[in-house]
Amino acid sequence: MATGPRKMSIQNIISRVKVIFPESTDVYLVNLINDAILDIGKYNVKMEFVKTNVIKGQRWYNLSDNSGIEVNKISDVSYMDDSGDYMKIPRLINYHMIPLTDTDEAVDTPSYSSVSGYKQPSECIRWFVQHDQLGLITSKGSDADKTNQKLGDWKSIDESVTNGLLLHFYAEPDVVAITDTFSATYPDLDNSLHLPIVDYMKKNLFLDRAGVSQDANVGQMAMAMSQQHQLKWDDSVKKWMSKRKDKVGGPRVLSVPSLM
Secondary structure (H helix, E strand, O other), X not given: OOXXXXXXXXXXXXXXXXXOOOOOOHHHHHHHHHHHHHHHOOOOOOEEEEEEEEOOOOOEEXXXXXXXXXXXEEEEXXXXXXXXXXXXXXXXXXXXXXXXXXXXXXXXXXXXXXXXXXXXXXXXXXEEEEOOEEEEEEOOOOOOOOOOOOOOOOEEOXXXXXXXXXXXXXXXXXXXXXXXXXXXXXXXXXXXXXXXXXXXXXXXXXXXXXXXXXXXXXXXXXXXXXXXXXXXXXXXXHHHHHOOOOOOOOOOOOOOOOOO
């Protein structure tokens, strides 16, 4: 029976490279593996989600979770409703139109609730990204005598909720540590990208060989091999980008609200 691309451990990858470059140290090869992971990490290869607290009066939230995972791009933001469920909220496009006089309240020690006071968060809560921070605002309000406190004015959120925000985002893939057990550690990438890592490593190793060789013929051959592996690496990335596996199959149904 035919199978898809198999998963390769760090040990498998290093073993393939050492067939041609036995003198290379594990430390250097691990560094090359991490270079490949960071190179492919420019694209959206890893989806993560994290929950974070909502704090009354706090508009800005740093785009990293408690594990220090760097956020490449926010995909979706959901806000907890008064039933404890998470509902997607829209992104505000023209956030730059919010008046500069709309300042945040001073955030003291927040008193958290376990659920939100919003029945339909999507009606009045919006999110946006500016630099490396997520902005969270609401149009809810009732005091028309105070600046930016009336209904419809964008302002900082008016409640503190434990795990009130659910973020889905594309994250940087994890790198490999030299202290990891190579036989049980795998690149933090789709398994179809494991084998191309070998090409990435070889193109750099052949380039190193060309740089130190005293023989012009050997140097030219090494440069040619480096270019071949560069082309194979680039081709693998392009193919992966055009044929991503969405892993969605089976019958589909549309969920509609009950009118009863």
